[in-house]
Amino acid sequence: DVQLVESGGGSVQDGGSLTLSCRIVSDTIDTNCWAWFRRGTRNEREPIAWIDSDDRSGLADSVEGRFSISRRSADHTLDLRTSSLKPEDTAEYFCAASRRTLCGLRALFLYFSQGTQVTVS
Numbered sequence: 145d146v147q148l149v150e151s152g153g154g155s156v157q158d159g160g161s162l163t164l165s166c167r168i169v170s171d172t173i174d175t176n177c178w179a180w181f182r183r184g185t186r187n188e189r190e191p192i193a194w195i196d197s198d199d200r201s202g203l204a205d206s207v208e209g210r211f212s213i214s215r216r217s218a219d220h221t222l223d224l225r226t227s228s229l230k231p232e233d234t235a236e237y238f239c240a241a242s243r244r245t246l247c248g249l250r251a252l253f254l255y256f257s258q259g260t261q262v263t264v265s
Contacts, residue, residue: 146170146255148239153260160264161227166239166257168220175255177247180213180224183259184235191240193224196247204249207233229264236261 152164176197183189193213195201201213210228222239237260240253
């Protein structure tokens, strides 16, 4: 089984920043592809950042230049650093994991965290 436990999130002012973290616990599957998703007012869960086991990564256009994704392999932790937050970034944020040959925003992710709310006002 794979469990993802988030921390961070909360309320922040327009232009502010915060960091979300996600600890990945797996006792059956060696995941190699990780991502952050969010679900906003459209109620659609969209991928916004990904990273693989070789530390290749990518961001969605909507967050490029403002967000960054990284991982701490020793701690089995995934981070999403956000800055210059806007009200339209208000959403529920999820971390995700999978084992894929090719990783990316369009990869199929099988495991998701429960989600944490980020509100920008």
